Amino acid sequence: xxxxxxxxxxxxxxxxxxxxxxxxxxxxxxxxxxxxxxxxxxxxxxxxxxxxxxxxxxxxxxxxxxxxxxxxxxxxxxxxxxxxxxxxxxxxxxxxxx
Amino acid sequence: xxxxxxxxxxxxxxxxxxxxxxxxxxxxxxxxxxxxxxxxxxxxxxxxxxxxxxxxxxxxxxxxxxxxxxxxxxxxxxxxxxxxxxxxxxxxxxxxxx
Numbered sequence: 734x735x736x737x738x739x740x741x742x743x744x745x746x747x748x749x750x751x752x753x754x755x756x757x758x759x760x761x762x763x764x765x766x767x768x769x770x771x772x773x774x775x776x777x778x779x780x781x782x783x784x785x786x787x788x789x790x791x792x793x794x795x796x797x798x799x800x801x802x803x804x805x806x807x808x809x810x811x812x813x814x815x816x817x818x819x820x821x822x823x824x825x826x827x828x829x830x831x
Numbered sequence: 832x833x834x835x836x837x838x839x840x841x842x843x844x845x846x847x848x849x850x851x852x853x854x855x856x857x858x859x860x861x862x863x864x865x866x867x868x869x870x871x872x873x874x875x876x877x878x879x880x881x882x883x884x885x886x887x888x889x890x891x892x893x894x895x896x897x898x899x900x901x902x903x904x905x906x907x908x909x910x911x912x913x914x915x916x917x918x919x920x921x922x923x924x925x926x927x928x929x
Contacts, residue, residue, distance in 0.1 A: 738875040740838055740885060754928055775889075777836040777925030787838060787925055789887045791873075827875035827885055830852055 736772065737798050738827035739790035747784055749817040754778075756813045757786070763806040770797025784819070791829070834870065835896050836925035837888040845882055847915040852876075854911045855884070861904040868895025882917070889927065 745753045757776055764774045772791040779785035792798040801807060843851045855874055862872045871889035890896040899905060 738873070738885070738887065740887070758928065773887075775836070776928050778928055780924040780926060786928070787836070787923060789836065789838070789871075825885060826878040828878060830856070830874050830876055830884070 734794055735831065736829035737792045737795060738825075738829055739788070739792070739798070740825040740827070741788040741790065742823045743786045743788070744819040745784045745786060745817055746819045750778070750784060753786065753814070753817045756810060756817065757788075760806065760810045760814075763804075764801065767804065767806070768797065768801060770794060771801060832892055833929065834927035835890045835893060836923075836927055837886070837890070837896070838923040838925070839886040839888065840921045841884045841886070842917040843882045843884060843915055844917045848876070848882060851884065851912070851915045854908060854915065855886075858904065858908045858912075861902075862899065865902065865904070866895065866899060868892060869899060 743753075761774055761776065764771055768774075770793040772793055774788070774790050776786055776788045779787065792801065841851075859872055859874065862869055866872075868891040869888070870891055871887055873888075874884055874886045877883035877885065890899065
């Protein structure tokens with residue numbers, strides 16, 4: 734069972750970047766503190782498009798990825814993220830080549 | 832100076848995926864063995880498009896990223912990669928949000 738990678742691309746409403754960074758930073762702390770099966774949860778700001786953010790994620794298994802999306806804190810962050818995003822994130826699901 | 836992230840998306844010619852994995856795997860080993868400033872160099876196969884590969888990269892500094900592209904082994908891998916790729920990679924350059 735290979736490690737699962739996810740690249741999420743999030744477009745933030747212009748002027749709401751700082752608010753997004755705060756909300757997503759809090760989510761990241763909870764993910765890192767609570768999810769042993771989440772091997773990477775790093776987020777980045779695009780150098781060319783300052784309102785575009787990218788999250789690099791890795792999970793030990795599909796079950797770990799599924800559990801991530803069902804955590805209480807992930808669901809609780811939904812409204813705050815929804816308020817600053819410019820649309821639904823684009824998600825790339827990947828299998829790691831070891 | 833923030834850590835620099837790169838997401839590279841590579842489209843491989845249909846039927847040449849295994850060859851690509853071999854060539855890129857060898858390149859990855861050399862990157863990991865030689866580049867202290869390269870903090871991540873993982874590659875993945877897309878779950879939805881089996882000829883699409885994604886590389887998640889992180890560098891301690893811009894100088895480390897610049898050095899990466901100038902290494903002898905990176906340049907040496909060019910022709911072998913060119914023979915299996917379906918076009919130029921797309922590169923996303925990112926600043927890590929700590």
